Amino acid sequence: MYVVTPGQQKGGVGKTTVTANLAAISGEFGLKVLAVDLDPQSHLTLSFGQQARKGYSLGDLLNSQVNPTPTFDEVVIRDVAPGVDLLPGDERALELAENDIDNDKIGGLLRLRTLLESVGERYQLCFIDTPPKIEGLGVVAMVASDGIVIVSEPQTLSFASTKVYAAKVAQVANSPLNPNLRILGVLLNKVVEGEESQFITGLLRESGLHVFEQSIPASRLASKAAAGGIPAALANRNYGIGKTYRAVADEISDRLTEVLTAPEMAG
Template identity: 30%
Template sequence: MFIVSVCSLKGGVGKTSVTLGLASAALHQEVNTLVIDLDPQGDSTLGLLGEPASTVDIAEVLSSPRTETIDRSILPAPWSADAGSHLDVIPGSSRSSVMDAPSQSAKDVRRLHDALDKRTHQYDLVLIDCPPSLNGLTQMALAASDRALVVAEPGFFAVTAADRALKLASEMHDDGIAPRLQTLGLVVNRYRPRSVEHQYRLAELRELFGDSVLSPVIEERVGLQQAQGGAVPLHRYEGASGKRLTEDFDALLKTVLDSRQHS
């Protein structure tokens, strides 16, 4: 099981959009996938289920990381009906926000790691949609992960936010808190190719972070929001921008899965 945290320092960069785009690509390519909605806002849960969950959620999993709790929390996403692979979700919960303190004990940071070790369901890929901060919940996600995928937008604060997120992942690995964790790189999202400001910021990110800036860059296209608003996978969206978006997320998923070879 290959675990990837999708994280960012700030909100509004489309972190959940990237998570759901990757989940759609995984379903399309028949990769058995679990999405863990660790963001108290629960947007991934809405995107995958079409409504908030009323069952066991991630807050209960973190409070009681036992086999029974995590197995009961896992729900099949309607996306995967009639599909050749599983796409499941552990729903998010606003109640998880009480665990998002900036500093955590070593035991608390390992709560998600311990819970995932006790599950009976098997997956090829786990995608964790982290909160838009680097506090306790994101630290729990990174401690359980093989890779950190940092989402940035081509804006004024992008460099500082991306740098802090990449450094946290590196520090957690070096300190032994997340021994398996490696940084996968930066996904630049919501890019507008005709914007001079975006062109400048993308060039700045590439100059500072080099090969850590992944390809493809995800352009801002209305199809991504429309697919999510309809709670349908991007690969079934029939709008004009759907084909380009699906190609981009298929390529990004390939980068994610290929990184398993560098463990």
């Protein structure tokens, strides 16, 4: 199983939307996919029209104080989209888990990784949705991941947080916590064609980051579908937005092959 986190320090850039759509498309491509909701807001869970049963969410799996701990099979919600299983989030449970993880320094940071490794034979791809953080659960996701797709809006403020986030990923990759971690590239979201997006793309490339050719335009269909509990890529299969997400998934998959065959340092 290869684990990807669409991450970013900044909120509202589209991490959850991208995560849901990439998971849904990968499932449609015929892969067995696990989607993991590691953001206390639990919007990934909502994006698939789901809700965790009380006591049976990802937070309960990660919290050593929960006794007895539920099993993965009791928590996972199967077939939330073709080929996709979901580890659902619950706000309170994940906040409690984060406190518990904080109290257990290194061991805490490894918990999600260990959990995912225990089901690594069952899935080919895993996507983790994270809160906009470079500490706490943000690091838990970096430790559990093989590749990071940095989601960014083509704006000056997002460029600044992209650099901060990339630096944190590099720090984790250069530590014993996860030496195999790689940044796959920066995915630009909510793009309105114009000089600013070209300028930011240039800045990102100059700073040594790979920027995916395929970006995602600002589109009302992207938000509307998420609110309806079905990712846009499935709800609007035959429209531009559905085709765009497919092209993004293709490019990430090509980049993955490239990175796996020619290892390089993060960033």
